[in-house]
Amino acid sequence: MQHPEERIRILVVDDEEQMISFIATYLENENYTVLRASGGIEALEQLKREPGLDLVLLDWMMPGMNGLDTCRKIREFSQIPVIFLTAKAEEVDKLLGLELGADDYITKPFSLRELEARIRVILRRVNKTGKESAESVSGDIVKHGKLTIDLPKHRVVLNGQPISLTPTEFKILRTLAQSPGRVYSRLDLLEIALGEEYSGYERTIDTHIRNIRRKIETDLSTPGYIVTVHGVGYTFGETP
Numbered sequence: 001m002q003h004p005e006e007r008i009r010i011l012v013v014d015d016e017e018q019m020i021s022f023i024a025t026y027l028e029n030e031n032y033t034v035l036r037a038s039g040g041i042e043a044l045e046q047l048k049r050e051p052g053l054d055l056v057l058l059d060w061m062m063p064g065m066n067g068l069d070t071c072r073k074i075r076e077f078s079q080i081p082v083i084f085l086t087a088k089a090e091e092v093d094k095l096l097g098l099e100l101g102a103d104d105y106i107t108k109p110f111s112l113r114e115l116e117a118r119i120r121v122i123l124r125r126v127n128k129t130g131k132e133s134a135e136s137v138s139g140d141i142v143k144h145g146k147l148t149i150d151l152p153k154h155r156v157v158l159n160g161q162p163i164s165l166t167p168t169e170f171k172i173l174r175t176l177a178q179s180p181g182r183v184y185s186r187l188d189l190l191e192i193a194l195g196e197e198y199s200g201y202e203r204t205i206d207t208h209i210r211n212i213r214r215k216i217e218t219d220l221s222t223p224g225y226i227v228t229v230h231g232v233g234y235t236f237g238e239t240p
Contacts, residue, residue, distance in 0.1 A: 008033065008119075011035045011050075011057070013040070013042075014057075019059070022112075024036060040067070053080060055082075071084070081103045084106070085110075086108065142178060169208055169211055209234060224237055
């Protein structure tokens, strides 16, 4: 049994108190600590006041500051994992959420068991549960040109400046950089970064790749680090 101070702390953001209580009750029974926010502004205040939070469940449709704007603001100061809770089922809407830096999304109505499974997948990527700690080999530093990736610390530095990546972005970049020249299909990267249960959502990888490129590439028209292999997928290229 985890002590309360050791529990994963999750911020649930929704303008519907009934939905917050519905989610919070289940997660608390699963030994998570749940904090609550009724809107985007309150969520931002809580995140700045509680920098040690582990994950945000963020409703898309909220009055005032909606979920998209809230996610955009969060990414200005934090790379905490964000899962969107959305009634929008169109793929274009989901991809928009990922473009803004969300790590995952789940469409309403959803089962609480599925939600908790998605949470565990995200947390494993940042080693919050300890179940995938073996993936990071102590002391591993990957260097390519002016790009340095510290695997155990989940840190990326370009030209001496730290680069903020979400957990999903880091895992994709790490996978490519550790095997330069190897071509990964979208499905390969999807299963590595998100797991087999996400099969069928390969287009989400393109969104994450675009986000990574914006952060590390000098010229987006001719990317040098993450190179597209048309009809196949992506590879890590040689960059001066």
